[in-house]
Amino acid sequence: MAALMTAAALWATTLSTPVQAASAAVMMSVESLTIAQRGHWYMRPLAVADAVRDSGLMAPDRTRVTAIHWRYSLTSAPGEWQVMLCLEERCAMLAARRGKLTLPTRELATAPFSLKVYRNGRGVLKPAAHLDDIQLVIDVESLEGA
Secondary structure: OHHHHHHHHHHHHHHHOOOOEEEEEEEEEEOOEEEEEEOOEEEEEOOHHHHHHHHOOOOHHHEEEEEEEEEEEEOOOHHHEEEEEEEOOEEEEOOOOEEEEEEEEEEEOOOOEEEEEEEOOOEEEEEEEEEEEEEEEEEEEEEOOO
């Protein structure tokens, strides 16, 4: 019984020990997105893990994304568009051409992030519109000892 209590005490000590995290901001440029059709979703995968790895700051599989700052330009009025930042099927509407999204849960940098764009209406869009100058700053933290 003493060994069991010692193991339980050790487990409780391990859980109560604070985990220190290193944090950083990683900048990322995203290729332009051409929108040629109204009423159709366009998607651009975001290589967050590659940006984290290329920064040399942290290993993507041991890094969590805490927030994403964005900026983009678009060749039409904002009210006609829906621009979303997605993680698999969970998406958040980006209501302005620049801003910050704090993630409610910290996701691994290796998660499948994407940018989705929708132009209201139907039919061909002439001339085609472009989502350009897409800049992301990704706030990340790496858990030491995780």
